[in-house]
Amino acid sequence: MTYSYKQELLEQLENGSLPEIDPSNRFTFECKNQCMGRCCNSITILLDPWDVEIMARHLGMSGQKFLAQYCKYEFNNQLKWPYVRLKHAEDGPCIFMLEDGRCEIYPVRSRNCRTYPIGRAVRFEQDGTKSERIFVVEKMGFCLGHKSEKTWTVEEWFADAQCEKFYELSDLYLEVIHYATTQLNSQAWSNENIARMMLPLLYGPDVLRGKLGISEEEVSHEDFYRRRMKALKVILTDIAAGFGFGPNAGEVFSGSLMERMKEVLVTG
Ligand code: SF4
Ligand code: SF4
Numbered sequence: 001m002t003y004s005y006k007q008e009l010l011e012q013l014e015n016g017s018l019p020e021i022d023p024s025n026r027f028t029f030e031c032k033n034q035c036m037g038r039c040c041n042s043i044t045i046l047l048d049p050w051d052v053e054i055m056a057r058h059l060g061m062s063g064q065k066f067l068a069q070y071c072k073y074e075f076n077n078q079l080k081w082p083y084v085r086l087k088h089a090e091d092g093p094c095i096f097m098l099e100d101g102r103c104e105i106y107p108v109r110s111r112n113c114r115t116y117p118i119g120r121a122v123r124f125e126q127d128g129t130k131s132e133r134i135f136v137v138e139k140m141g142f143c144l145g146h147k148s149e150k151t152w153t154v155e156e157w158f159a160d161a162q163c164e165k166f167y168e169l170s171d172l173y174l175e176v177i178h179y180a181t182t183q184l185n186s187q188a189w190s191n192e193n194i195a196r197m198m199l200p201l202l203y204g205p206d207v208l209r210g211k212l213g214i215s216e217e218e219v220s221h222e223d224f225y226r227r228r229m230k231a232l233k234v235i236l237t238d239i240a241a242g243f244g245f246g247p248n249a250g251e252v253f254s255g256s257l258m259e260r261m262k263e264v265l266v267t268g
Helices: 002-013 049-059 063-071 109-113 154-160 164-182 192-202 205-212 221-242 255-268
Strands: 026-028 071-076 082-085 118-124 130-136 151-153
Touching: 002 118, 002 130, 002 164, 049 063, 049 164, 049 221, 063 071, 063 192, 063 205, 082 164, 082 192, 082 255, 109 118, 109 164, 118 154, 118 164, 151 154, 192 205, 192 221, 205 221, 205 255, 221 255
Parallel strands: none
Antiparallel strands: 026 151, 071 082, 118 130
């Protein structure tokens, strides 16, 4: 569902039925106290690995525990890729919504939570070039924010929501998905077992740090995230080679995938 929704958005942007806007464009919006939290009900909040990491850190728990407690895990059969979504927000009021409608984890709310009513879609070309498309998300009838007279440029809105780091790190993950699906033809060989093998790299930095003895003093959590994304690419390339796909197709590697992953995580 989430994957087809993203595809739909890209198609609408492509055919012009969803108008693209420019970072310098102005729009009118302001979050209103009167409807605080109406938008945090029965909604799909897709979380990427960076969202999970900073939310889990903020709550002082491991990535796995956060996943078990707050997320729904899904293997998308079309893309052959795992996804996680905030489970409570889908089934009613988000578990992080306080009684007065404010967000309990506001400083670390997800990328998607922080930019409404502006959306951003990223597209990678065959050669890996990235382009971003910005658009106004479909208006929610109950949202009083649209009645405000406060105006912003999209740039100002993104700066206020402090999205820059989220976008940069989230795009690293999108790039891995793009690489796997286009260069490695992962849809031809990926399956639920392979996806489960990827889970520590995606959502379990604590487990990996524990196993490899890498402290945060040695490698910051942001750098470790970058290493995890790099390691993911390396091991997916090795797996694809075993199935006869990707740049190393046909090559035989000595050593285990675990060793390959360790090498990247330890040395960067
Ligand atoms: S103004 Fe809109 S975005 Fe803000 S809390 Fe109300 S419903 Fe949500
Ligand atoms: S995480 Fe916060 S902003 Fe996002 S849906 Fe939940 S309460 Fe709303």
